[in-house]
Amino acid sequence: MALTGKNAIVTGSTSGIGLAIAHVLAGQGCNIMLNGMGDKAVIDGIVAELPKTYDIKTAYNGADMSKAADIRALVADCEKTFGSVDILVNNAGIQFTASVEEFPEDKWDAIIAINLSASFHATKAALPGMRKRDFGRIVNIASVHGLVASAHKAAYVAAKHGIVGLTKVVALEAAEANITCNAICPGWVHTPLVQKQIEDKAKEQNISVEKATADLLGEKQPNKRFIKPENIGALIAFLCDENGNAMTGEIITIDGGWTAE
Numbered sequence: 001m002a003l004t005g006k007n008a009i010v011t012g013s014t015s016g017i018g019l020a021i022a023h024v025l026a027g028q029g030c031n032i033m034l035n036g037m038g039d040k041a042v043i044d045g046i047v048a049e050l051p052k053t054y055d056i057k058t059a060y061n062g063a064d065m066s067k068a069a070d071i072r073a074l075v076a077d078c079e080k081t082f083g084s085v086d087i088l089v090n091n092a093g094i095q096f097t098a099s100v101e102e103f104p105e106d107k108w109d110a111i112i113a114i115n116l117s118a119s120f121h122a123t124k125a126a127l128p129g130m131r132k133r134d135f136g137r138i139v140n141i142a143s144v145h146g147l148v149a150s151a152h153k154a155a156y157v158a159a160k161h162g163i164v165g166l167t168k169v170v171a172l173e174a175a176e177a178n179i180t181c182n183a184i185c186p187g188w189v190h191t192p193l194v195q196k197q198i199e200d201k202a203k204e205q206n207i208s209v210e211k212a213t214a215d216l217l218g219e220k221q222p223n224k225r226f227i228k229p230e231n232i233g234a235l236i237a238f239l240c241d242e243n244g245n246a247m248t249g250e251i252i253t254i255d256g257g258w259t260a261e
């Protein structure tokens with residue numbers, strides 16, 4: 001239990017990758033401040049389940065990650081509730097696809113706010129406490145789209161490239177403290193965010209969801225298998241324990257070979 005007694009915020013942990021990260025960190029003894037949108041009963045269920053399964057503490061803060069004041073309050077809530085923010089996983093994210101000419105301005109603004117600016121606000125708020133305690137692990141969930149592009153994803157690709165840059169700056173600024181900042185760049189992970197893209201593809205091309213799934217994987221991800229969200233959680237657990245102390249400013253792909261081509 002390498003992370004016993006540590007306190008983590010995982011943004012966007014009511015679903016998909018964030019929820020899996022919360023499980024893996026909790027399994028290593030870490031208390032978890034959950035965050036994210038969704039059905040209240042589902043969220044209450046997650047808040048209740050984790051402490052029973054892993055003998056840790058959880059709390060939930062419904063901060064809207066598009067709002068700077070909410071994000072600052074989320075960090076303050078974790079410090080007040082658990083005593084510190086030792087681990088910050090900036091994971092919340094959304095997607096919208098359209099050509100640049102047709103991309104709605106409000107979708108651009110929302111994706112930049114949630115997928116990029118939220119990490120800046122959370123990091124800015126968490127760093128002073130991390131410096132005071134001389135310990136911090138910041139992990140940004142970027143994407144292969146932080147390194148390469150796909151058509152129809154202007155805002156997402158811009159935000160994810162931005163978060164790769166932010167990761168490197170934070171790593172440099174915190175390098176002499178015991179604080180690391182890294183980014184993880186996953187390829188396709190089967191979550192609600194991707195399921196919507198599969199269903200849109202099936203509808204547009206008038207093909208089955210099974211065929212759309214196989215095509216989606218076949219086009220970009222050489223191993224043709226979805227990445228398991230718990231594998232991303234395990235990578236984060238590694239970065240957060242003692243073995244990860246010299247890894248900072250790293251941009252780590254976990255992408256089934258996507259960016260090798």
Ligand code: NAD
Nearest residue numbers: 012014015016017036037064065092093143188189191193
């Ligand atoms: P998901 O839709 O399953 O989960 C997204 C989470 O973010 C949810 O908990 C949701 O409630 C939360 N969220 C969205 N808007 C929010 C807001 N305004 N305030 C607070 N929470 C908000 O998606 P996912 O696939 O698990 O994505 C998680 C992260 O992983 C995202 O940053 C995404 O870009 C990244 N990612 C996903 C994939 C993939 O293939 N699924 C690949 C690479 C990177």
